[in-house]
Amino acid sequence: METCAICGGHLIQETRTQSFSYKDRTIDVEMPGMYCEVCGEGYHSLHEQEVIDRNIALAKRHLEHLLVPDELVRIRNKLKLSQKEAADVLGGGIRAFYKYEHVLNNQPKSLDILLRLLDDGKLSWDDVIAASGKSA
Numbered sequence: 001m002e003t004c005a006i007c008g009g010h011l012i013q014e015t016r017t018q019s020f021s022y023k024d025r026t027i028d029v030e031m032p033g034m035y036c037e038v039c040g041e042g043y044h045s046l047h048e049q050e051v052i053d054r055n056i057a058l059a060k061r062h063l064e065h066l067l068v069p070d071e072l073v074r075i076r077n078k079l080k081l082s083q084k085e086a087a088d089v090l091g092g093g094i095r096a097f098y099k100y101e102h103v104l105n106n107q108p109k110s111l112d113i114l115l116r117l118l119d120d121g122k123l124s125w126d127d128v129i130a131a132s133g134k135s136a
Contacts, residue, residue: 009038
């Protein structure tokens with residue numbers, strides 16, 4: 001039986017919802033971990049912390065109306081682009097799209113808007129290539 005380092009109480013495995021303030025709004029995030037039944041202290045493994053970080057990033061994306069990973073992948077695939085090809089033209093570095101699609105970073109709002117315009121057909125990939133100064 002694991003005990004709390006703060007009060008010595010019994011720890012239980014559960015997921016709790018924690019509210020955070022972000023840009024003058026409140027986001028609720030599910031946080032898996034071991035929690036003390038007495039004082040409420042939480043302990044999180046590395047994996048649980050990664051899940052929490054992802055949940056926070058996804059909540060921020062939702063609040064900012066940013067595309068979520070599945071949408072990013074769908075749009076990139078629709079354009080028949082690898083992550084590297086997308087980053088070469090749209091910027092952000094060689095691993096940028098990997099990070100956006102795996103919720104390691106949130107994409108900038110300007111990139112999000114550009115991807116939405118490409119997805120809706122209001123802008124073509126050829127237009128973006130021409131504006132970027134890159135060659136197809």
